[in-house]
Amino acid sequence: MPVKRQKWSKDFGEWFREVLINAGIMDYRYPIKGSGVWMPYGFKIRRNVLQTLRYLLDATGHQETLFPLLIPETALAQESAHVKSFEGECFWVTHGGFEPLKVRYALRPTSETAIAPMLKLWIRSHADLPLKLYQVVNVFRHETKATRPILRMREVATFKEAHTSHATFEEAEEQVKEALEIYKRFFDLLGVPYCVSRRPEWDKFAGALYTIAFDMLCPDGKTLQIGTVHNLGQNFSKAFDITYETKDGRQEHIWTTSYGISGRGIAAVLIVHGDDHGIVLPPIIAPIQVAIVPVPYKGKEEPINKACRDVACKLEEIPCKVALDLRGDLTPGNKFYYWELRGVPIRIEIGPRDLEKGEVTVVRRDTLKKKTWKMKDVTSAVQKLAEEMTFDLVRNASKWMKERVYRVDSLEEAKRLLAKKAGIVEVPWCGKDECGHRLEEEVEARLLGTPEDTEEKIEGKCLVCGEKAVNIVRVALAY
C-alpha cells in the first residue's frame, strides 16, 4: 500500500502543483495563464508515455502525420454544431505582421476541420479506406474556468488525436471498439484505473453521433476525463463533401471517427500512484528505473563508490536506466528525498555494512520498505521487483478507485455521497434527458453517462421520475 497520503488526499490541487515543479516536470510560471513548460525530467516521462501510446496505435495500423496548427475560420465553420461549440473558446489569429488577415485563423481546438479538406483530396475509392491517421500536437482552448497545470490548460501542449475514415457505419462502429480497446490497454499499462461511460446527449463532442469517455478519479473525489472516443457518423464528411467510389461505382460519403488523449493521460499516472513523498512511476515509463546511492563511511568512500559503480554497470546491461548518484555535496538523506520526489521505482543503497556482507539495501518507492539482496543477484532481483511493483501499483490503484464507486438507489444517499466528495455514484436511470438534467441539478454534480464497461442489467426505478430504469448512470463531481 502507498505510504503517507495526507496532503495528497486533503489538498490535492496544491500537492499536484508542487510536485510538478519540485520534481522537475512542469513549470507553470510561464507569463501566459494556462501555458506551462515541460521541463527535462517531465519531458522524458512524457516521451515514454507517448511512446507507449504510439506503439499501440502503430501496431493497429494507425499512421502518424502532422497537420497545420492554423485553421481558417471558413473551414472551422463548415460543420455547424462544431463551430457553434468551439468558436467561443478559440484563440484567433487576426494579423500577419502589420497587416490584418482576410480570413481569421483559429489555433486548432481539435483537428477535424483541418483534416477534412485533406481527406477530400486523398480519398477517392473504397480502396483508400479505411484510413487511420493520428498526430501528437498542441491544441488551444480559451478556457474561462480556472486553469490548472496539465489538467486545464489554455495551451494543451500534448494532444494525441486519431482520425479515421471508413466505408460504412458498421466499420466506423468497429473502429470505435478498437479505439476503446487501445485506450484500455494504454491505461492498463500505466496502471491507471478508469471507468468508461457513454456521455449523455448534451455532453457529446460537437459534431459527433455519440461520445464515449474514460474518467479517472482524483484524490479529492472529483473525476477527470482522460480520453474520449467519438463516432462522427457522416456529419463531417457531408459538411466537407468527402465521398468515395464504392465497389459498384456509386459515390458515397465516408464515415469518420476521432479519439483523443491529452496531457491528462500523463497527469493521470502522476496522480493515481502519488503520495506525500512525491510521484511514483511505473517502471515502464520511468526515465530512471533504479537510483543507486552510496552511504559513505569514513575511509571506505572509494570501495563503496566502486561497489555502486559495479552494480550500475551490471544493471545497465539488463538494460535498465540507472542513475548513479555520486554527488559530493548532498547527504544520502538528501538524495533519498530527491529520488523519492521524482518517483524512481527502485533505490539501491550501499553502505559499509552492505559492502562487508556482499549485499545491497533496496527500497521500493511505493511502499518505501527496505530489503537486502545479495550483490551477485542484483540484476535478477531488480527485474523481479520491477514486475512486482508494476503489479502492486495496478492492484492498489484499482482497489482505491473501486472503493470509491457507489451503487445507490436513493437520491438522498447520492446527494450525501457527492456532497462529501466520496467518489463516483451509480444510480438507476430511465434514460430521458429531462431526468438526467434534473438529476444533475438535484445532486449538484455531473452525469458522466451510462457504463460502457459492463454488460450488467439494471433493476430498479429512475431516481427522478420513478419509472422503470433502463440503465445505470454515473454521477460525479468532475474537473
Add this chain to the structure above:
Amino acid sequence: MPVKRQKWSKDFGEWFREVLINAGIMDYRYPIKGSGVWMPYGFKIRRNVLQTLRYLLDATGHQETLFPLLIPETALAQESAHVKSFEGECFWVTHGGFEPLKVRYALRPTSETAIAPMLKLWIRSHADLPLKLYQVVNVFRHETKATRPILRMREVATFKEAHTSHATFEEAEEQVKEALEIYKRFFDLLGVPYCVSRRPEWDKFAGALYTIAFDMLCPDGKTLQIGTVHNLGQNFSKAFDITYETKDGRQEHIWTTSYGISGRGIAAVLIVHGDDHGIVLPPIIAPIQVAIVPVPYKGKEEPINKACRDVACKLEEIPCKVALDLRGDLTPGNKFYYWELRGVPIRIEIGPRDLEKGEVTVVRRDTLKKKTWKMKDVTSAVQKLAEEMTFDLVRNASKWMKERVYRVDSLEEAKRLLAKKAGIVEVPWCGKDECGHRLEEEVEARLLGTPEDTEEKIEGKCLVCGEKAVNIVRVALAY
C-alpha cells in the same frame, strides 16, 4: 553516379514539389498558404532524421523540453534588436473566444523570448550552469516572399532549436564550437554537403553577437541555409536581467547561445541525393530499407512468393526494415516505379530464373544498377551494399557540390558565374561592410559570409576597393 537528372536540375522547384506529394511526404494543398501536411511516409522520414539529431544532442548533454507556443508581445519586445526584426513577420493572436486580449500574443518565430523568463527563474548560481536545452516545435513567420513547400513556409512545422546558458563568454564560445561539430556530424550522417560561413554583420540573427550558418547548394545553383548557430552574448540576459551568483558571490549576467535546424534539414537529404526517378534515401533514415518484389511467372506464383517471404524474414532479423510487396493489382514495373519514387535504398526482385538458380536480383536505388546474389548470402550482402551506398551517396554529393564552388579574383568572372547560376563563388574581400554591400549589388547575389570551415590564408585584393584582402567571402544566389 546518380542516374538521370534532367528535371531535377532544369526544373528543380517543380521536381521538388512533385516528388513531395507523389512520394507521400508533404501535401502542400492545405487551405492556408505556406502550411503543409506531413503525410505518413514523410512523417517517418522526419522521425528518423529527428532521431539522428536528438541522438547527437542527448549525447552531448542537451536536455529536451517543451515551451509554450504563444509569446506575450511584452516579452518579445524586451530585446530591442530582436523585436525590431521579428514584429513585422509575426502572426498575432488578438482574441480569445469573443473577447479581445489585453496583451497580444505572437506565435513564436523562435523561442529566445519564451525561454528567457524561465531561465530567470531557474538559474540562481554557477552550479546551475551550463544549462543546455532544446526543443522540436513549430515556428511561424508571416513570409511576404513566395512560399515553397518545406523550403519557405509560414508554419515551419519542424524546428529544432537549442538554447544554452553559460557563466562566461569563453564557455559560450566553446558551446558555439560544440554546436558546429554537432551540426557537421548531423549533415555528414545524412550525406548532405555544406559550407559553413560567418554571416556578415547585416545578416546576423537579431539579437546575436554573430551568426555562423550552414548552406547547401540546390540543383538550380541557389544556396539554401540549413542550420544556424548564434552567440547571443549577454544581449538577452541583460534584456531579461538573468543573473547568476559566481563562486565568489557576485551577481553576473549569464551568456547564451542558440542554434537551430528546421525542416530544411530534412529537405536537404531529399534534394541532394534525388534524381528524375524520385528521392534516394540514405539507409540510416529510410523508413524502408529493402523492398522485395516478386516477378511472377504463370504457375510459379506461390514458390516465388514463398522465396520472397523467406528473404524478408531473414532480413528482418538483421534488423532491417523490409517492405514485402505482394500487392496483386500492380505489375512488377509499377512496383519498381513506386519504390524508386520513395527512395527505398535497395530493391530485391525474385523471378522464375532467380528461383531456379537460388539467386535474387538486386537493384540499388542510386545507380539503378542490377546485380545477382546467392539467396543464402542475402543478409550479409544487404548490409555490405547499404554501407557502400551510404559511402557513395556522401562521395557523389560532395563531389557534385565541390565542382560548383569557384575561387575567383575578378568581378566580371564572379558576375558571369552567378548570372548563369553556376554555384557558390569565393572572392577576396577587405572585410569592410561597405565593400560587402557593393559586392552584393554588383553581382546581384548574396554574401553568405566568410569561411568557418577552412583555416586557409588569402592572398589578393578586395574586388571592390582594391585594398589588401583579409579574408575570402562567399557569394551566391540564395533561397
